[in-house]
Amino acid sequence: LLTDAGFRAQPPFRQLCGGEALGRELAQRLLVGGAELWNLYGPTETTIWSAVTAVGPGPVHIGHAIAHTQLRVLDHHRRLLPVGVPGELAIGGAGVAQGYLDRPALTAERFIPDPYATTPGARLYRTGDQVRRRGDGSLDYLGRLDFQVKVRGHRIELGEVEAALEALEDVTAAVAVVHRREDGEGRLVAYVVPAPGSTPTVDLLRRRLSDDLPAVMVPAVLVLLERLPLTPNGKVDRRALPEPGSERPELETPMVQPQDDAEKTIAEIWGRLLQIDQVGLHDNFFDLGGHSILAIRVHEEIQRAFDTDLTLLELFEYPTVAALAQRVTRRPAAAEPIRRRRPTAATSDIAVIGLAGRFPGADDPDQLWHNLCAGVESVRDFSDDELRDLCRDAGIDPATFDDPTLVKRRGCLDDLDRFDAPFFGISPREAELMDPQHRLFLEVAAQALDHAGHPDERDGAIGLFAGTSLSGYLLHYVFPHLATRGFDNPWPMVLGNDKDHLATRVSYLLGLTGPSVLVQTACSTGLVAVHMARRALLAGECDLAIAGAAAVRIPQSLPHPYL
Structure with a gap:
C-alpha cells in the first residue's frame, strides 16, 4: 500500500517485511529509495520471527536463524537433508510454543521431539514450509508443502512455478494452481499480472519459462489478470481466482480457420x-x-x-x-x-534437436556462447584462503602448494553441491556418495531431452553414449570419511563414482531403452560419443541418441602442475 501511494523509504529508515512471502518485484520496489530492507520469516508457533536476512538486489531468501534458534531441513522420515535438497523446515529453540490450546492431536502432529538437539526435552515445530539450504547456510523459501501437487505423475512445487514467473521482467505477480478438468485430469494453471506498460503474450511467457523450467512445470494455461484477488488481510485469495475459460489463448500465431x-x-x-x-x-x-x-x-x-x-x-x-x-x-x-528399423542412405543426415550443458561461468550453451562473444574470462585464480580451506577439507598437506611450477587457476562450475535428488528418485545418502560428475551428467541429459521437446513416455528407443573422468570426489571426499560417516555398504559408493556405471545408470534413471554405451578415449571422449551416436542412428539401432561427457576435477580449486 505504501509503495502504491508513492512512498519511497530513504536512509536511515529501516523496512521490516513479514507475513506473506516477500517476492522479488516487491523487494525491488521497496529498495528504490535506498533504505535498508530486512526479510523476516517465522510462524506464530515459534514466537513470530525465526530467521532474518538483509535483502539486496539479488534473489530473495529467508536467511539464517536468529539467536537461540535452530532451523532444520527434514525429509518425510525426519532425517536431515544436505545442502541443495528441498525438504520441510522444522524450527527448534527458545521460541517454540508449548502447543495448541485444547488441541492435543494437532499439537502432537506439529510439535515433535528434536532428535538432533543436545538439550533434553527439546522440540521442533514442523512448519509445513518447503525450503532448501544454500551453500552459505541460508535458506531458500520454496512455498508451502500443501502447495506441492502432482500433475501427470510428476511432483510439482507451485512456489517454484510462481517464482519463475515473477522472475520474468514482464510479470509483476503470479499464482499457480492445479485445475481439475471434467474428466478428472489436473492441469497446471498460472494467473499472471503483467508489469506496468507490458503486454506479454502467452506464447512469450511460455517460451521464457521453458528456458528455466522442465516442460512439465510450464503451465498448460496462462491467464492474464489486471490484479490478483486478495483476502481482507492482504493475502492472495486462491479460491477467488476465475475459472480458466475455453477461449483460445492469446498466441502470437494469428487465428486461421481450418479449411478442408x-x-x-x-x-x-x-x-x-x-x-x-x-x-x-x-x-x-x-x-x-x-x-x-x-x-x-x-x-x-x-x-x-x-x-x-x-x-x-x-x-x-x-x-x-x-x-x-x-x-x-x-x-x-x-x-x-510393425515399425522396422533399417539403415538407409536416404537417412544419412542427422538432426540435433536438443542441447544442454554446464560450463565455467555458464549454466547452458546459450550463456557459454554469449560469454565467448563478449570475451568473458571464465578461468579464475585461487586465493590463499581457498587453498587453505582445500587443505583442511580434502586432507592435503599445505606444503604441496609450495611448488612454484603449480598453476593455481582453473575454470570452475558454480553450485556444484546443488542436486535435486528426489526428482530422480535418489535418496539423500546415495546422492551424498555420488561423484558430482555423475550428478551433473544425469541432470544435463534430462535437460537435453526436455530441450528437444521429447515426450515423457520416451516413445521409441533412445540410446546413450557417454563418458566421464576419474573420480577425484571418491579419493578426496568419500574415502577419507568412510569410517566416520558410516558408509558400510560399498555398492552405492561404487555405482556413484565408478565411470564404468555412468551410461547404464543414467539410462536406467531416465527410462531409456536404446543402447547404453560407455565411451573412454581420454580427451576425445565427448567427440567419439557423438560419432558413435550418429553411427547408431544410421544403423537403426535407436530412434534418438544422447551423446556427451563430463569432466570436473574434484576438488575444483586443486592446482595442476605446469607441463
Missing part, C-alpha cells in the same frame, strides 16, 4: 480434448496446453478417424493442424503395422 475436412476433423479432436472452443490452422498443439499424455489420446482418435499409420512420435514432428493434416492424408495406412 481433414483439417476440421483434427481441429475438432484437439479442441474437444484440450477443452478449447477454437483451434487455428497453424496453432501448435503444445502452445494450446497440450502435453505428452494428452498426445496419446489425440493419437488414438486420429488413428481411428483417418485409418493412418501415424506414430505417436510423429505428433511431435507435426505439431500444427496444417502439418498433421498433410501428414495423415498423404500416406495410406501400412499393411504391416
